[in-house]
């Protein structure tokens with residue numbers, strides 16, 4: 001009797017499950033308010049379609065989406081809950097509508113579990129509060145005050161080039177740019193750094209770890225339940241099953257937590273340093289609630305700051321450097337511009353140089369910033385795109401890939417051409433740049449990144465470098481995993497130091 005009851009229970013559960021799946025399929029394909037948006041039926045039916053391109057191929061969904069637009073037109077349904085628009089004139093409606101609210105889209109925040117960081121604040125109001133606490137550290141004025149810190153690091157960078165020249169060895173510029181960006185953002189955040197520029201083997205190890213960690217982002221985003229499940233298993237079993245990127249993330253966060261704890265434990269501010277650094281100021285900011293200053297919240301904020309400040313900046317610097325070395329005419333024009341100004345090193349002068357600024361913009365364009373679907377949600381507003389009505393709660397995205405390779409705006413888009421940002425037309429074109437994001441969520445570190453890039457690129461132009469076993473695929477956007485990844489077996493941009501000019 002008991003086994004009969006159990007069988008009936010199983011059967012009833014099975015029927016309910018099948019019924020629920022059928023209803024869900026019907027809803028997604030027919031009843032959903034975005035059922036009329038064109039796109040592959042499989043993408044409308046299940047997120048596994050996106051997962052196939054994101055995780056299995058991997059990092060190819062953004063490229064597939066670009067293809068889908070050729071077939072389906074400027075608006076495509078890319079998952080059951082999300083549409084993608086390929087129309088630069090719709091940028092502001094998604095990212096920067098004056099005095100209207102935009103939230104972030106929950107499924108896209110699951111890739112990097114930094115839940116309490118400013119970047120993961122899903123709700124516009126919470127985001128604004130966190131952003132306001134950070135803004136003062138990133139103003140242009142504040143960056144000018146930290147010029148000496150960046151100059152010290154650029155000098156250390158050049159010492160590594162001098163060493164390479166003396167020893168006749170090959171230098172790994174990717175490791176060096178990574179170390180530069182990491183040292184700077186650590187100083188900015190914690191008032192001290194690990195001086196990774198002095199230990200390039202460590203820089204190489206850390207760079208590879210972070211790249212591996214980022215390669216895990218798409219998996220985490222689609223299968224966050226798996227990560228949660230693994231974390232419940234005994235450590236010995238869990239550790240052997242989790243993908244390598246997750247172990248790296250745990251190690252990375254542990255390191256950040258130690259930094260945060262050191263700042264919190266430094267009650268006399270003995271290690272505060274001369275400059276105001278983010279976490280020393282946040283811990284003293286009485287306007288923030290206790291939760292906002294709690295160690296675990298600060299650990300998330302620190303992890304985001306270090307990761308965002310290091311990886312993206314290092315990437316843009318590598319891209320600029322590669323193209324400067326691969327295109328002697330571009331390097332010649334940069335050297336000419338610098339020499340006409342008396343080879344300046346001051347940030348205030350460097351940031352006014354039009355060609356150097358155009359090189360930085362072009363490197364940022366080809367870095368593609370955050371390469372995934374940068375999805376927003378209008379919480380209380382119906383959006384309209386052509387004849388399509390997009391009700392509140394629907395995810396709407398545009399990828400930087402689509403924007404930065406729009407031929408009408410950026411002709412011959414895969415060619416490194418700083419000229420496209422010069423003159424009146426060039427100025428006009430800048431408004432379509434998305435590498436730093438747009439609107440209230442846009443990059444907070446723009447001024448820091450620009451300062452680092454202009455100072456180091458000007459300094460390195462003073463050396464004759466020759467690329468060593470490096471080609472464009474070492475810097476090209478070939479797969480998306482939060483940021484652009486080059487060919488999988490790339491060892492970075494490497495060069496021989498031929499002479500000091």
Ligand code: HEM
Pocket residue numbers: 118119120131185188304305308309310312313314316364367369370374434435436437438440441442443444445446448449
């Ligand atoms: C060339 C270098 C950089 C690029 C291309 C870049 C790109 C971006 C992009 C696209 C976003 C927007 C994310 C979104 O819309 O959700 C962002 C956010 C952010 N970036 Fe950067 N970034 C760079 C450098 C930096 C630096 C140097 C720092 C720190 C010193 C930094 C810290 C941040 C932070 C904290 C956020 C989150 C801002 C928020 O959610 O309000 N970034 N970055």
